[in-house]
Amino acid sequence: MRQENSYEYINDFLYFVIKPAGGNRGGNALLYCSGVNLQRFLPITKGRHRLGLNPAAKGLQSVNLRVRSLSLSHGATPKSIHGNDCSGIAPAKDDLWYSELFLIENASEPLPDEIINYAVVDLLKKIFLACMLKETMPDKLIEPGELKTFIEDMCVKYGR
Numbered sequence: 001m002r003q004e005n006s007y008e009y010i011n012d013f014l015y016f017v018i019k020p021a022g023g024n025r026g027g028n029a030l031l032y033c034s035g036v037n038l039q040r041f042l043p044i045t046k047g048r049h050r051l052g053l054n055p056a057a058k059g060l061q062s063v064n065l066r067v068r069s070l071s072l073s074h075g076a077t078p079k080s081i082h083g084n085d086c087s088g089i090a091p092a093k094d095d096l097w098y099s100e101l102f103l104i105e106n107a108s109e110p111l112p113d114e115i116i117n118y119a120v121v122d123l124l125k126k127i128f129l130a131c132m133l134k135e136t137m138p139d140k141l142i143e144p145g146e147l148k149t150f151i152e153d154m155c156v157k158y159g160r
Contacts, residue, residue: 007112009120009141011148013040014060015089016119018112021103030107032067032078033086034119035099036060040092040151041127043159048131055130057098063123064100067115074114077105117141124151133158 006019014036021029038045041056048055068078079102086101104111124137124147135154142150 007116009116009144010089010091011144012092013037013148013151014120014123015091016116017086017089018104018115021085028106030104030112031085031101032064032104032115033089033099033101034060034064034067035086035090035097036123037090037092037095037097039095040155043155044127044131044133044151046159054098055127059123059126059130060098060100062126063119064102066122067119068102070115070118071104071107071111074108074111076107076111079103079105120147128154131158 006017008019009016015034017033018030019033021031036056036059038054038056045055071078081101081103083101086099090097090099120141121137121139128135128137133154
């Protein structure tokens with residue numbers, strides 16, 4: 001989903017947002033924001049991992065490493081940053097979210113779309129694999145509302 005110079009994929013379970021960094025970070029720098037709602041994924045992940053190894057959080061970390069690699073392969077430069085540049089993106093404010101952000105400098109035009117398409121699908125594949133769920137994720141990105149319904153159905157199916 002493209003929103004005025006930004007690329008967004010947001011629902012109650014996860015978000016991936018790429019937007020202009022602004023400020024003194026350079027005119028062509030992008031801010032990459034990602035998050036996963038640990039609380040909403042609990043029916044799927046609860047009891048299927050060891051302490052400190054939540055599949056949703058670990059899945060997001062793994063996806064973000066691949067996003068950095070993907071950025072490098074396109075000639076861009078990912079850089080770690082700290083701050084609250086991504087605050088306010090998570091739709092459910094009272095839930096427990098795990099989030100990460102970093103900067104992407106010199107990103108080519110098609111890179112943000114490629115990142116969003118990859119990140120959403122791969123995050124769910126990683127979570128399902130870690131939880132040993134035999135569910136097939138679509139290889140193609142579906143609308144955020146459709147994905148929300150799909151994940152809710154999985155929560156009902158696998159919830160304990």
